[in-house]
Amino acid sequence: MALLWAVLGAIVLLLALVWDERRAGWSLPFFLLAAVWQALSGGQFLGSPFEVAMLLAIGLVGIARGYAARPRWRNWVRYVYATALFMALLSLRYHGASSGSLPWSLVVFHAGVLLLSYLSLTVAFLAAESKWAQDRRLKKAPWKALDSVPLVTLSRLEDPYLRVGYALYTLGLLSGLAWAWRLWGSPLSWDVKEVAALLSWLLFTLVLLDRGRGGSSGARIALWRAAYLTMVFAFFIAPFWGGRHPV
Numbered sequence: 001m002a003l004l005w006a007v008l009g010a011i012v013l014l015l016a017l018v019w020d021e022r023r024a025g026w027s028l029p030f031f032l033l034a035a036v037w038q039a040l041s042g043g044q045f046l047g048s049p050f051e052v053a054m055l056l057a058i059g060l061v062g063i064a065r066g067y068a069a070r071p072r073w074r075n076w077v078r079y080v081y082a083t084a085l086f087m088a089l090l091s092l093r094y095h096g097a098s099s100g101s102l103p104w105s106l107v108v109f110h111a112g113v114l115l116l117s118y119l120s121l122t123v124a125f126l127a128a129e130s131k132w133a134q135d136r137r138l139k140k141a142p143w144k145a146l147d148s149v150p151l152v153t154l155s156r157l158e159d160p161y162l163r164v165g166y167a168l169y170t171l172g173l174l175s176g177l178a179w180a181w182r183l184w185g186s187p188l189s190w191d192v193k194e195v196a197a198l199l200s201w202l203l204f205t206l207v208l209l210d211r212g213r214g215g216s217s218g219a220r221i222a223l224w225r226a227a228y229l230t231m232v233f234a235f236f237i238a239p240f241w242g243g244r245h246p247v
Contacts, residue, residue: 053091120165203227
């Protein structure tokens, strides 16, 4: 049933993107039912990438709905909805997967903190991507500035979400190191997921250090893309390689 609810939520979100973004919120109950059903059937709250991705999609749609009433934010809102749909579809591969009988408190803390960091960093990344695209567009057609979100406003959206997301991501990695030390006797290994997560954290560190230079330069957005895509790889793709990480 969790898979059915997830697919229905994805279909509703896709139809909203095609016809009427105001109906995107109708996908939220389906994603929530999918997450709850997965948690009940797996016996572990936040014990599956599928469940985390459902909650991530809920968070993204919810944040986007807060900006949907502002006409100049329409493009950014569509980016967020599309990203939520992308996450939901990628997560279908992990339907039924579960971390099993792991320490409940550590799983909830570790996965919960990382869920919030993924959400914050996704919002910040989409703000940075929108800022870069808008800067290029306005250089070619500056008269469109009145119909676009001011670049300074996008920067004010990007920066706090980046700082919060980075702090949570760091906390999530540290809790993961403690978890690994307790379970396997070593905090790090050459596990693909662990290496990718650490690499993405290093790239996000560079993004954070670079934010004072401002602007929407090609070098900065390239760094953003590398960091964000590496994080997505660690979460969605790396588990295909197996390794010691349970999910």
